[in-house]
Amino acid sequence: MVTEQEVEGLGQMLLDPQKPLQARFRALFTLRGLGGPAAISWISRAFSDDSALLKHELAYCLGQMQDSRAIPVLVDVLRDTRQEPMVRHEAGEALGAIGDPEVLEILKQYSTDPVIEVAETCQLAVRRLEWLQQHSGEPVAQGPYLSVDPAPSAEERDVGRLRVALLDEARPLFDRYRAMFALRDAGGEEAALALAEGLHCGSALFRHEIGYVLGQLQHEAAVPQLAAALARPAENPMVRHECAEALGAIARPACLAALRAHAADPERVVRESCEVALDMYEYETGSAFQYADGLERLRPPPS
Known part of the structure; x- marks a missing residue:
């Protein structure tokens, strides 16, 4: 049983900007795992930090906890236009992940936000909540991953047809996301290569989600495209951030070289993502801390 003092210690660690980012992330993921009002309170207080990466992870964790007390x-x-787009986006996605229909109106309101990544996120969150309402009472298929995704996996199982749906930019984004998560759940090299093609699609939000699922999938076939996206200075920082974390999760020698090459990137969120991804790399190759519990990716249970 965790004591109030231990929860407070984790909260103080999370809020301390003098602590290494990796240590603060570990405190965050531990609080997420503990759950409850005290954990939500500590996580909520950290939104005053100046690291967009940290605030993005705060929002993600609150969504994954699926506790309606995090809604306010x-x-x-989401409403705070002073927050970075990637932070507001993640808040919108988290509201959809919690699954409470009370937020439908606020999500619809921000579905026309002038920041396209925020607007698209809220559109997806609305579709997810509507899908949940339409399928209320039905058993939800549980894939090999434990994350709460912004769209349910498609029923289609053919990788070739899923690839076509994924890359068809004329289709609704929600349907393409469903194909994305079905490809992730299918696994294997063919699925990884199909997903990696999505890194060249038009929507930055879509490309960022591709990086996320490739990090979950952890297939080395995607490394060249992830490294190339990370290396593009003109790429949206939230995409580069996800590609960095995916490389940390895949943890092959080529990943290490790519992450080291951008460890001093002029873009702060990319630089910090590489810093944390290098820590993830060390875990995947033998370190003690289990990043499987954070950084937007949960590994499947052993088969």
């Missing part, structure tokens, strides 16, 4: 702070973050 997430709505505040």
Whole structure:
């Protein structure tokens, strides 16, 4: 049983900007795992930090906890136009992940936000909540990953047809996301290569989600395209951030070289993502801390 003092210690670690980012992330993921009002309170207080990467992870964790007590702070973050787009986007996605229909109206309101990544995120969150309402009472198929995704996996199982759906930019984004998560769940090299093609699609939000699922999939076939996206200075920082974390999760020698090459990147969120991804790399190759519990990727249980 964790004591109040231990929870407070984790909260103080999370809020301390003098602590290494990796240590603060570990405190965050531990609080997420503990759950409850005290953990939500500590996580909520950290939105005053100046690291967009950290705030993005705060919102993600609150969504994954699926506790409606986090709704007020997430709505505040979504509404706050002073927050970075990637933070507001993650707050919108988290509201959809919690699954409470009470946020439908606020999500619809921000579905026309002038920041396209925020607008598209809220559109997806609305579709997810509507899908949940339409399938209320039905058993939801549980894939090999434990994350709460912004769209349910498609029923289609043919990788070739899923690839076509994924890359068809005329289709609704929600349907393409469903194909994306079905490809992730299918696994294997063919699925990884199909997903990696998505890194060249038009929507930055879509490309960022591709990086996320490739990090979950952890297939080395995607490394060249992930490294190339990370290396593109003109690429949206939230895409480069996800590609860095995916490389840390895949943890092959080529990943290490790519991450080291951008460890001093002029873009702060990319630089910090590489810093944390290098820590992830060390875990995947033998370190003690289990990043499987954070950084937007949960590994499947052993088969």
